[in-house]
Amino acid sequence: MGYSFSIYLQPSLRAGTTSSQQQQLSADGKLVWQKYNCQSCHQLYGLGGYLGPDLTNVYSAPGKTEAYLKAIILGGNKQMQGFKLSEEEQHQLMEFLKVADQSGSADPRKFRIESDGMIR
Amino acid sequence: MAALIMLLLGLFFGVMAAHSYILPGFWNDVLGFIKLRPLHVSSVLFWILLGGTGCIYAALDYLAPGRVSVKMAKLQFAIWIGSIAIILWSYLNGSYGGREYWEFNPVYALPIALAWLLFLANFIRAVRLLKNWPVYVWMWMTGILFFLFTFAENYLWVIPYFREHFITDTTIQWKANGSLVGSWNQILYGTAFFLMDRITQTKEIGSNKTAFAMFFLGLFNLMFNWGHHIYTLPTEVYVKYIGYAVSMTEWIFFIKIIYTWKQSVTVMQRHYHYFPYRFLMASDIWVFINITQAVLMSIPALNLYTHGTHVTVAHAMGTTIGINSMILLAACFEFLGNKHTASQKGYKLLNISFWVTQIALLVFWLSLNGMGVLRGIWQMSEKQAPFSLMMDGMQPWFMVFVYSGSVMMLSMGTIVIMLLRSGFRKPVSIATPVPDSGIKQVSTKE
Numbered sequence: 305m306g307y308s309f310s311i312y313l314q315p316s317l318r319a320g321t322t323s324s325q326q327q328q329l330s331a332d333g334k335l336v337w338q339k340y341n342c343q344s345c346h347q348l349y350g351l352g353g354y355l356g357p358d359l360t361n362v363y364s365a366p367g368k369t370e371a372y373l374k375a376i377i378l379g380g381n382k383q384m385q386g387f388k389l390s391e392e393e394q395h396q397l398m399e400f401l402k403v404a405d406q407s408g409s410a411d412p413r414k415f416r417i418e419s420d421g422m423i424r
Numbered sequence: 425m426a427a428l429i430m431l432l433l434g435l436f437f438g439v440m441a442a443h444s445y446i447l448p449g450f451w452n453d454v455l456g457f458i459k460l461r462p463l464h465v466s467s468v469l470f471w472i473l474l475g476g477t478g479c480i481y482a483a484l485d486y487l488a489p490g491r492v493s494v495k496m497a498k499l500q501f502a503i504w505i506g507s508i509a510i511i512l513w514s515y516l517n518g519s520y521g522g523r524e525y526w527e528f529n530p531v532y533a534l535p536i537a538l539a540w541l542l543f544l545a546n547f548i549r550a551v552r553l554l555k556n557w558p559v560y561v562w563m564w565m566t567g568i569l570f571f572l573f574t575f576a577e578n579y580l581w582v583i584p585y586f587r588e589h590f591i592t593d594t595t596i597q598w599k600a601n602g603s604l605v606g607s608w609n610q611i612l613y614g615t616a617f618f619l620m621d622r623i624t625q626t627k628e629i630g631s632n633k634t635a636f637a638m639f640f641l642g643l644f645n646l647m648f649n650w651g652h653h654i655y656t657l658p659t660e661v662y663v664k665y666i667g668y669a670v671s672m673t674e675w676i677f678f679i680k681i682i683y684t685w686k687q688s689v690t691v692m693q694r695h696y697h698y699f700p701y702r703f704l705m706a707s708d709i710w711v712f713i714n715i716t717q718a719v720l721m722s723i724p725a726l727n728l729y730t731h732g733t734h735v736t737v738a739h740a741m742g743t744t745i746g747i748n749s750m751i752l753l754a755a756c757f758e759f760l761g762n763k764h765t766a767s768q769k770g771y772k773l774l775n776i777s778f779w780v781t782q783i784a785l786l787v788f789w790l791s792l793n794g795m796g797v798l799r800g801i802w803q804m805s806e807k808q809a810p811f812s813l814m815m816d817g818m819q820p821w822f823m824v825f826v827y828s829g830s831v832m833m834l835s836m837g838t839i840v841i842m843l844l845r846s847g848f849r850k851p852v853s854i855a856t857p858v859p860d861s862g863i864k865q866v867s868t869k870e
Contacts, residue, residue: 307648307666308577311596314660315589327588334587341520341527344461349657350732351598352524354799355444355457357811358732382812383448385456407590408658412728412803415656422668423655423724 333400360410427475434467558630563614602650671722703754710746735796780835
């Protein structure tokens with residue numbers, strides 16, 4: 305239980321890097337992510353589905369502007385169906401992807417292997 | 425019965441979903457991968473949960489006759505079956521809202537938890553007067569309690585405090601998911617211990633010190649090894665080190681399997697012709713394969729190459745099909761009875777289906793590992809090709825994956841249909857093994 309609570313209390317102990325408004329928007333964006341079941345095909349930090357690419361850092365990926373991301377979400381592609389997100393949902397989802405991107409890098413090439421086998 | 429139907433559905437939805445890998449956009453206008461994946465995952469999860477709890481009730485009927493409240497058990501299953509029907513219907517209508525493994529609207533988690541509380545109360549009512557609990561009763565008890573705890577923890581995200589902090593939220597999500605798997609493993613491994621005691625007609629397996637040592641080690645891993653899911657997540661370093669260190673204790677399971685291998689093979693040969701044992705034997709071999717893979721994947725330096733690839737899926741499939749489903753099928757043969765082995769024709773069909781399932785599963789598992797290796801190479805390559813090109817390059821592996829999965833659906837489906845026919849037929853036939861001979865005595869009960 306102590307171990308569990310040490311994890312639950314982390315947000316209170318850690319200094320925030322995002323504003324409370326952005327936190328709230330991204331939390332709503334996570335609900336949009338869940339509402340449209342994005343995790344079926346996509347991953348965040350390598351966790352999720354395997355049919356589509358990992359989206360942790362898609363927000364800052366070269367050539368992937370917000371307009372491009374929205375176009376793919378709404379229009380779909382060969383594998384992915386298009387989704388009918390409202391303007392508000394699109395905005396929330398973009399904030400969520402922005403916060404995910406700012407949280408760190410999910411690119412395995414950027415990790416270093418330590419002598420004890422741990423990665424950093 | 426309901427559990428077996430869920431398995432049939434899980435197999436069907438799984439094969440349909442897998443077709444999206446070779447036919448992009450497969451059934452997108454009707455069902456599509458986005459609906460098929462949660463339909464598959466939830467069906468299989470409910471196969472494990474319904475099957476696991478059903479096995480415990482069947483075992484309690486033997487261990488503590490008359491102490492289970494039938495009314496409470498019926499209410500529990502009625503709530504579950506009603507909830508499952510609504511959940512599957514919601515997926516078909518494109519209504520989600522939950523998270524990985526539990527993609528349904530969180531409202532439906534309430535009846536599932538309520539039914540689990542009924543199950544807990546019923547279990548305690550049945551076992552409280554038992555003296556000297558064998559290891560499997562402890563495993564069931566801890567599995568039931570931890571399921572309840574981690575299932576609730578899995579829904580902490582509904583509270584904004586957690587959802588607003590992305591890294592902590594993701595850490596908790598995979599903490600809960602990892603421990604949930606550990607909790608139903610406790611229930612199923614407990615069932616395997618019970619079956620071994622029953623089949624060999626001894627009380628040695630469920631009461632010896634090694635079994636208790638393995639139970640505590642399993643429990644320790646259930647509580648602390650989940651950190652190996654999130655080595656790449658920028659969460660607290662101590663979480664990763666605890667996950668790493670605790671996961672390495674799984675080498676003890678590995679060494680134990682090697683150490684007792686010869687003895688296990690002798691026992692396997694003795695009971696080979698008895699189907700419940702045959703399925704337990706298969707699960708033992710899959711435990712070995714999956715433990716080997718799990719301990720290697722839990723080393724962060726290796727995990728870096730396998731994380732986010734199909735190697736993880738191979739491990740999940742090897743565990744849910746090779747271990748969990750084999751134990752449950754063993755229990756189904758033991759508890760539902762198996763008239764089919766009484767006839768030469770039935771025995772032959774089951775024998776073929778059993779071996780086709782094992783071979784198809786091995787090919788399926790290898791194909792997923794092959795896909796994982798290719799994706800791992802792609803992830804680590806300096807000049808990364810576009811994702812779609814990498815996926816196109818995996819087509820031959822996808823074909824093997826889909827076709828071996830389809831064969832497995834047919835062979836496992838045959839086994840399930842034979843079990844359903846046995847279960848629905850009255851009077852129920854219970855096969856009692858005669859140790860050492862491999863021959864069954866078939867008794868008939870009203």
